[in-house]
Amino acid sequence: MNGNAWNFCILAAGQGKRMKSNLPKVMLPALGRPLLQYLLDIPRINGYQQTVVVVSPDNHDVVASTASGAEIVVQENQRGTADALKSALPTLLSFGEYVVVVYGDMPLIKEETLQRLTSYFVQERVEMCFLSTRAPFLAAYGRVVRDGKGEVLKVVEERDCSPREREITEMNIGVYAFRTSILKEILDALDNNNAQDEFYLTDAVEACRACGYVVTALEIPWSDEFLGVNTPGDYSRVMDELRKRKATQLFEQGVKILDPSTTYVDWETRVAEDVWLYPGTIIEGKSSIGRGSRIGPYTRLYESQVGERCKVEFSVVEGAILENEVMVGPYSHLRPGTHLMQGVRVGNFVETKQAKLGEGTKALHLAYLGDAMLGKNVNIGAGAITCNYDGTRKHQTTIGDGAFIGTNNSLVAPVRIGEGAYTAAGSTITRDVPPESLGVSRCRQENKEEWAKKRARGDKK
Numbered sequence: 404m405n406g407n408a409w410n411f412c413i414l415a416a417g418q419g420k421r422m423k424s425n426l427p428k429v430m431l432p433a434l435g436r437p438l439l440q441y442l443l444d445i446p447r448i449n450g451y452q453q454t455v456v457v458v459s460p461d462n463h464d465v466v467a468s469t470a471s472g473a474e475i476v477v478q479e480n481q482r483g484t485a486d487a488l489k490s491a492l493p494t495l496l497s498f499g500e501y502v503v504v505v506y507g508d509m510p511l512i513k514e515e516t517l518q519r520l521t522s523y524f525v526q527e528r529v530e531m532c533f534l535s536t537r538a539p540f541l542a543a544y545g546r547v548v549r550d551g552k553g554e555v556l557k558v559v560e561e562r563d564c565s566p567r568e569r570e571i572t573e574m575n576i577g578v579y580a581f582r583t584s585i586l587k588e589i590l591d592a593l594d595n596n597n598a599q600d601e602f603y604l605t606d607a608v609e610a611c612r613a614c615g616y617v618v619t620a621l622e623i624p625w626s627d628e629f630l631g632v633n634t635p636g637d638y639s640r641v642m643d644e645l646r647k648r649k650a651t652q653l654f655e656q657g658v659k660i661l662d663p664s665t666t667y668v669d670w671e672t673r674v675a676e677d678v679w680l681y682p683g684t685i686i687e688g689k690s691s692i693g694r695g696s697r698i699g700p701y702t703r704l705y706e707s708q709v710g711e712r713c714k715v716e717f718s719v720v721e722g723a724i725l726e727n728e729v730m731v732g733p734y735s736h737l738r739p740g741t742h743l744m745q746g747v748r749v750g751n752f753v754e755t756k757q758a759k760l761g762e763g764t765k766a767l768h769l770a771y772l773g774d775a776m777l778g779k780n781v782n783i784g785a786g787a788i789t790c791n792y793d794g795t796r797k798h799q800t801t802i803g804d805g806a807f808i809g810t811n812n813s814l815v816a817p818v819r820i821g822e823g824a825y826t827a828a829g830s831t832i833t834r835d836v837p838p839e840s841l842g843v844s845r846c847r848q849e850n851k852e853e854w855a856k857k858r859a860r861g862d863k864k
């Protein structure tokens with residue numbers, strides 16, 4: 404960065420009509436964070452003096468909640484990109500000599516690209532400069548009109564283009580650098596005589612020339628970084644690109660992704676080296692996966708911490724902590740507040756919620772453990788259920804180290820099973836079981852000898 408003289412301004416007040424979404428466009432999530440967040444990362448890396456985000460009165464609160472550390476200014480009416488920048492003027496004029504202006508719907512722009520622009524700007528001693536490119540497809544971008552000597556005359560929005568102008572292949576990317584002191588004069592000179600009755604920032608090119616300021620376009624090769632989010636189709640292309648960037652980071656760290664096309668890892672998820680991600684794996688939010696773990700196939704992890712050498716397959720894990728060497732699945736559902744300590748195994752059709760399972764504890768089949776505290780080396784039999792909810796309140800089940808819960812048990816909470824205790828298969832346990840004891844709660848079996856034979860003969864008894 405060239406000294407401290409630069410401000411960074413993000414225009415994010417547009418309604419995003421083409422997205423047809425309730426959320427402001429810049430707040431749409433991409434890999435677990437708002438689109439805007441990707442741009443907000445740039446000033447942090449690049450050391451801009453001040454970041455200014457232009458919002459509308461409607462999206463002010465939701466954007467401000469993400470853009471802490473940035474100056475938020477409100478554009479009262481959405482009258483175009485030039486009007487948006489005008490709203491930021493008082494703030495921009497208070498600091499910094501220059502400003503980089505970007506559109507909030509372009510989250511893929513890289514800091515290196517902005518640096519190229521600012522270096523060029525300073526080197527060439529211009530008053531305004533913007534990036535242009537030759538898009539490999541027909542985009543709805545503004546066209547850059549040059550004269551015979553190659554000097555930039557103006558930028559024309561696609562819908563205002565003459566047929567000849569529409570043939571121009573040099574497009575306006577939508578990233579600008581200005582000397583701040585000229586902005587008031589330039590922006591005041593613009594009108595809204597165009598197809599959309601808006602004040603276009605692109606018209607600043609002509610206005611600069613008219614005022615005698617030097618304006619240039621820095622043409623750079625096309626890159627996916629210039630994709631804007633205007634339609635749902637653009638949104639998915641941008642997410643595709645972000646996913647590729649995340650996968651590249653992970654590959655560099657030694658993560659094995661067997662099928663990147665079906666693997667989704669959120670931006671803020673941390674994955675250690677030598678983790679194996681199998682097809683159909685989705686890891687969301689601020690999750691982390693420890694070294695040597697294997698996740699998937701077909702697993703969704705959300706806001707969860709997984710330790711080292713774990714295995715989680717065909718399962719849903721939300722808000723859970725798994726320590727090292729924990730095995731989960733297939734078909735387990737770990738809900739918020741689950742904490743599985745070292746070596747725990749949770750298997751087929753087991754659901755846990757607000758449950759802590761001590762080291763080496765196993766619940767391998769068809770169980771529900773809710774509001775439960777289990778010690779070490781507990782064995783939960785198939786079909787054991789904590790009855791934690793009485794219709795009004797939740798109650799706790801506590802199971803001591805080494806206890807053995809028989810199959811098809813209902814543990815009616817609040818209840819405590821002591822260390823080393825057993826409960827008999829098929830029991831409904833409503834009272835505490837002392838340590839080292841057996842809790843049995845089921846009818847004794849009675850066998851009616853030869854009952855079937857008599858029935859077949861038609862006997863009354």
Ligand code: UD1
Nearest residue numbers: 415416417481482483484487506507508544545575577603
């Ligand atoms: C804009 C450019 C176009 C360029 C393209 C590249 C203009 C007039 N056109 O078109 O030349 O090729 O980007 O991506 O600038 N915004 C406000 N307030 C407003 C209107 C818009 O803050 O009153 C913000 C929007 O939130 C958005 C950005 O400005 O983030 C750009 O607006 P958008 O409508 O997406 O412009 P494009 O049609 O893409």
Ligand code: CA
Nearest residue numbers: 508631632633
């Ligand atoms: Ca746009």
